Structure formats: structure tokens, C-alpha cells
Amino acid sequence: MNGTTGQSSHRDRVWSVAEHLDDVLSKIHPLEPIELQLLDAQGCVLVEDVTVPLALPPFDNSSMDGYAVRVADVAGATPEFPAALTVIGDVAAGSGEAPAVGPGEAARIMTGAPVPPGADAVVPVEWTDGGSGQGPAAAMRAHSAAPQDAAGEVRVHRPATAGAHIRTRGSDVSAGESALRAGTVLGPPQIGLLAAIGRGSVRVHPRPRVVVVSTGSELVQPGEALGPGQIYDSNSFQLTAAARDAGAIAYRVGAVADDAETLRATLEDQLIRADILVTSGGVSVGAYDVVKETLTDLSAEEGSVEFRKLAMQPGKPQGFGLIGPDRTPLLALPGNPVSSYISFELFVRPAIRTLMGLPDVHRETLRAECTEAVTASPAGRRQFLRGSYDPEAGTVTPVGGASSHLIKALARANALIIVPEDTTEVAAGSTVDVVPLG
Ligand SMILES: Nc1nc2c(c(=O)[nH]1)N[C@H]1C(S)=C(S)[C@@H](COP(=O)(O)OP(=O)(O)OC[C@H]3O[C@@H](n4cnc5c(N)ncnc54)[C@H](O)[C@@H]3O)O[C@H]1N2
Ligand code: MOO
Secondary structure (H helix, E strand, O other): OOHHHHHHHHHHOEEOHHHHHHHHHHOOOOOOOEEEEHHHHOOOEEOOOEEOOOOEOOOOEEOOOEEEEOHHHHOOOOOOOOEEEEEEEEEOOOOOOOOOOOOOEEEEEOOOOEOOOOOOEEEEHHHEOOOOOOOOOOOOOOOOOOHHHHOOEEEEOOOOOOOOOEEOOOOOEOOOOEEEOOOOEOOHHHHHHHHHOOOOEEEEEOOOEEEEEEEOOOEEOOOOOOOOOOEEOOHHHHHHHHHHHOOOEEEEEEEEOOOHHHHHHHHHHHHHHOOEEEEEOOOOOOOOOHHHHHHOOOOOOOEEEEEEEEOEEOOOEEEEEEEOOOOEEEEEEOOOHHHHHHHHHHHHHHHHHHHOOOOOOOOOOEEEEEOOOEOOOOOOOEEEEEEEEEOOOOEEEEOOOOOOOOHHHHHHOOEEEEEOOOOOOEOOOOEEEEEEOO
């Protein structure tokens, strides 16, 4: 075998979807953890075990707006024979000093306010006359309108058991307990817990910064007028949105013309803010396939990107490599809009989620009954059709054809239908693999 033959057989090798994905993911690792403010850490993976520094609640407090009383004083109270207690003042939430409640006394108390010393139960205001001397109260009057209600007498109509309507210190969580373990994905309740225990920031794997560059001299920015032979650049918008959706901080770089020097300069500029670079277009076998031209045969210092053929449809031509001083991953996706989106779903999304250290990097694959026949799926290539999946019925219906320029059909689909490499036809009513999107 001479050198030329060796090179061409390498170039002609067809990679399976799984081989390409394994290659990409084997070269990508979770980003170095950093300390982030709580809301910036939303959706990120915690890298530290967090211990509770203080009990929650930090003090015994009322779960009702009402009166802090002594159980013995209200024993046997009824509407006919209420317990009359002297109101010694108000305890509002946030109140640092609470008056001691002695025998025959009550303190008016608000939800969340510390239970004053001497009191061992809270009766809701609805169990009392609210100090009005009339029947049962529905609510307290605002302090600003009726300051006299913080004094005087209150009639309690029902007895209370010890501890009634009191949330005791530590009843949620005790000091020293584990709050969250490393590896937890921080959703709203976890962010809430961290704030409740006084943590302002946490160590997490940050969201990766994804730079999306589309290429093609035919591309025009939406909103501008189209000239002859021109089309709007939809991929950079679609892929930037998809990167955000996957959890990344995404930067869209407008379309770069099919000029190797311009693309090289653009990529060099963008490396500074990229944890991962995604390009669209220019990876097939044409005379103006600028991504391939620019990134093939890089110097050892510049990195290396390999262009390959995959046994899939759409999405056959793909590039992947590591470039720049930090060896930033670059995925070069094909330019056809459906091809670039499906390639993103299959390879970039798991890469982003791996960089985030997330536990589930792949979307779920389900089984569903295909309501229509699929004919002429290419032999030897895994086909990804667009489908409308109905989870209740357990069915999926192909949307549009197999061609990779059908943008409207993609926008109407909510799932991908997978037709395996060795299957060329799917009969209506048979079961297929489905990947719900979104
Ligand atoms: N002789 C061959 N031709 C092609 C082959 C092949 O094997 N032999 N493969 C085809 C397949 S499959 C694909 S996929 C495409 C991939 O081409 P490129 O990645 O080089 O993409 P372009 O040529 O730049 O564009 C393809 C198509 O998509 C449109 N496009 C590109 N970028 C955008 C964008 N940002 N927004 C909207 N539309 C975009 C572009 O105008 C072209 O129509 O190659 C086949 N050819
Ligand atoms: O494989 Mo291309 O990605 O069919 O359109």
C-alpha cells in the first residue's frame, strides 16, 4: 500500500454515529469549577458538599397570624365561655425582642415572628374576637389603622394544645446536616435552600461559552434585503438558540463569507471567549467549502480538526477537533439547516452537557408506533426523520420528507424518528425509536 492509498482509505472511512460521538465526548471534560453567585449558578452542577451552618427555622416561630398564649389559660375555652386575656403587645416577623407572656396574658403575633417567652401555643386570630369584644374575627386590622388592637383584651374561643401553630427551631433542618451533595443540579428549590441557609455563592461547573459561526457567501442577515442567489442565515440563529437551550452561554457570530483568511481570523478572535466552537457549512466536497479548507492541515501549534463522513442522514459530513492554545473543541457541522440542527442535537448538545458536568448528557429515546410507512431509508445510514410525537397515544407521525433543507417541517416537529442503519423501510404501525425534542 502506498501513501496515497493509505490516505484515501483513511479519508473514506465511514464513522458510525456512536463512534463520532464517543470520539467527541472522549476529548471533552467538565469545565474547571468556579464560585458563582446563586442565580448565576442556576442549572449548574454543584461541586462541593454543602452543610447546613444553622438550624432552620433558626428560632421557634408562629405559623399563623394570631395570639401567643399559655395553654393553661385557654383550657376549656368556648365561644360561650371564652378565655379573656390581656394583650401585652405585638410580635411582628423580624422582631428581635419579644415581650414575656405571663399568666392571663397574650401577645399578638404574626406568621414567622418568634414565639415570645412564656407562651407555649399560638391561637389563630380566627379562634378569637380579635380584641373587638364581638364575635369571631376574620382577620386582624392593620396596625396603622387600629394601633389599639396591640393592647386591650382578647377573647379566645377555643383551647390549644402545647406547641400548636409553632414551628420549632430545627424542624426543617438541623445545623451540621448535609444540605446538598456535590453533583446536585441546582434548580429553583436547591437555589432556595442555599439562600435559606445563608449561602450567597457556591462552587459549580460553569455554563460553557459556545460561539456559533456560520459560513457562506450566500448568507444575509434576517431583516436585510436579499440579492440574487442569496438566502437568510438561519443556522446561526437556530444553533445559538439550541446552545442556550442546552444550558450554554451562547454567542452568535454573524455569517462569515467563504474566504479562508476571514474565517481563520474570525476563529482566532473568537477563541478568547469560547469553551466550544460550532461552525455551520463548508464541510462537504465543494470548491468553496471554507471550513474544511481553513481547518484541514493546521500546524501542530494551531491544533487539529478531522473531517469525516458519518453513516447518518442527514448530517453525513462532519468535522471535529481541538484548536488554539487551549485546545478548544470545535465541531464543524454541515450547512443544510436540518443537518446542522440534527448534528447539534446528536453531538454538540451532549458536549455542552459534558462540559457542565451534568449527569444526563443525552436526550431520552422512547419507543412509539409510527402511524405512516417510511420508504427508502438509505441502507447503511442511520436516518433521522422529523416527527410529531403524541405521548398520550404513544404514536409518532413523520413530518415532511427526509431532505435536509425542509426548515418548516423541522419547526413543526417535536421529535426525531430514528430509522436504523440496516432498515430501509418501516411499515405503518410498526414500532420505532423516537427522541422527543424540547
Ligand atoms: N458532491 C457532493 N455534494 C454534497 C455532498 C456530497 O457528499 N457530495 N454532501 C451533501 C450533504 S449530505 C450535505 S449535508 C451538504 C453539506 O454541505 P456544507 O456543510 O459544505 O454546507 P454548504 O455547502 O455551506 O451549505 C449547504 C446548504 O445549506 C445552506 N446553508 C448553509 N449555511 C446556512 C445558514 N447559515 N443558514 C441557512 N442555510 C444555510 C446552503 O445555502 C446550502 O444550500 O453538502 C451536500 N453536498
Ligand atoms: O447529510 Mo446531508 O447532512 O443529508 O444533508
